[in-house]
C-alpha cells in the first residue's frame with residue numbers, strides 16, 4: 371500500500387459534509403485498505419468558521435474555498451455546498467488545478483452537467499455524483515457502468531422523499547395537502563420553504579440527470595416537463611382507491627416506442643397498488659429501471675439524510691481515489707446517442723379525469739363525443755349524482771398529452787360541464 375496519502379478537500383460541512391468527514395475519520399483504516407493508500411482530509415471550506423464542528427480539526431477549517439481548491443496538492447475535491455455558485459466555479463477551478471471532483475449537487479449537475487463533464491475531460495479528471503440522485507441508492511453507477519451494455523427504455527421513480535412522505539400521509543390518514551405538509555415540516559422531512567420539493571423542481575433536476583445517463587443523450591433541466599403535487603386532494607386519493615391505485619409524485623424518463631426520441635417528466639400520477647412503487651412509504655425513494663436485456667430492476671432506499679448521502683459520496687471518493695492511483699479516469703459524460711427530447715404533448719399515457727356535470731339525460735353521450743372527436747378512447751366511466759349535479763369520472767386508454775389537452779379544453783366549453791375537478795395521469799400498468 372502506498373504510504374503517501376491522497377489529499378481530500380471538503381467543500382461544505384453541513385448535513386452531508388459533516389458525515390463525510392466523520393466516516394473518513396472513523397473508517398480511515400478500511401478506506402485506506404480499499405483504496406490502496408490513506409486518504410487525508412486536507413481542508414474543510416465553510417461559510418461560518420466559528421461554528422463548533424465535532425471531530426473536525428479547527429486548523430483545517432477555512433472560509434476561502436477558492437484558495438483550498440487552488441492549492442495544487444489536492445487529489446479530490448468533495449463539493450457538498452450545494453446551489454449553482456460558488457459551487458460551479460469551485461469545481462472547474464479544482465479541475466484546472468489537478469483535482470478530481472465528487473459532488474452531491476443535483477441542481478448544478480442538472481443545469482450545467484455538460485459543461486462540467488467537458489471541464490473534467492479537458493483536464494483528464496473524474497467527475498462523480500452518485501449522491502446527486504436518490505441519496506444512498508446506487509443508481510448513477512448502475513446506469514453508467516452495470517447497464518452500459520444494455521438498452522434502457524424507461525426509468526420510473528420516486529426520487530423526492532419529502533413529497534413521498536406528504537403523499538403517503540395523505541393516503542394513509544386521509545389528511546389534506548396542507549395538513550400533511552405541516553406534519554412533514556414538524557418532523558423535519560420538509561424544509562421551511564418546501565417549494566423545490568413540492569413543486570417538483572428537485573425531482574426534475576434528478577430526472578434530467580437520470581435521463582441523460584440512461585439514454586446516452588444530453589437532457590437539460592428545461593427539457594423536463596414539471597408539475598408539482600400541491601393540487602393533489604383527499605378526493606383524488608379517494609378516486610385513486612376506487613381504481614385500486616394510490617398517488618405518487620413520479621419522475622419518468624422514457625424512450626418513445628417509435629421515432630427514437632426520449633421524454634422526461636415529473637408529475638403526480640396514479641399507480642396501481644400492485645406496482646412495487648406503490649409500496650414505497652414515508653420518505654423512502656425507489657427507482658424502477660426497465661431495460662431490453664435485464665428486464666425490470668428496482669432500486670430502493672433512503673433518498674436523503676446525512677449518513678445515507680455521505681455513503682454515496684464515500685463510494686465515489688473510493689472509486690475516484692482508486693482511479694487516481696491507477697492513473698486512469700472513470701466513465702465521463704456519454705451523450706453520443708444525441709436523441710431528440712420530445713415535448714410533453716407527445717407523451718402517451720392513460721388519464722383519470724374527474725368532471726362536475728349537470729345531472730340530466732344526454733350529458734354522458736355529449737362528453738363521450740368530445741373524447742371521440744379528439745381521438746381519446748374511453749376505458750371506463752363512473753357517474754354519481756343527485757339534486758341536478760353529478761360527478762363523472764372518466765379513465766381513458768393510452769392517448770397523447772396533446773390529445774388529452776384538446777379534449778379537456780373542449781369539455782370546458784360544454785354548457786353541461788360545470789368544471790374539471792381534476793386530471794391525473796395513470797402510470798405503471
Ligand SMILES: NC(=O)c1ccc[n+]([C@@H]2O[C@H](COP(=O)([O-])OP(=O)(O)OC[C@H]3O[C@@H](n4cnc5c(N)ncnc54)[C@H](OP(=O)(O)O)[C@@H]3O)[C@@H](O)[C@H]2O)c1
Pocket residue numbers: 381382383384385386387415416417418419421433435449450451452453456474475476477501502505673674675676679
Ligand atoms: N441533505 C441531504 O439529505 C442531501 C441529499 C442528497 C444530496 N444533497 C446535496 O448535498 C449538498 C449539500 O447539502 P447539505 O444538506 O449538506 O447542505 P447544508 O447542510 O446546508 O450544508 C452546506 C454547507 O456548505 C457550506 N457553505 C455554504 N456556502 C458556502 C460557501 N460560499 N463557501 C464555503 N462553504 C459554504 C455551509 O457552511 P456553514 O456550515 O458554515 O453554514 C455548510 O457547511 C447539496 O448539493 C444538496 O443538494 C443533500
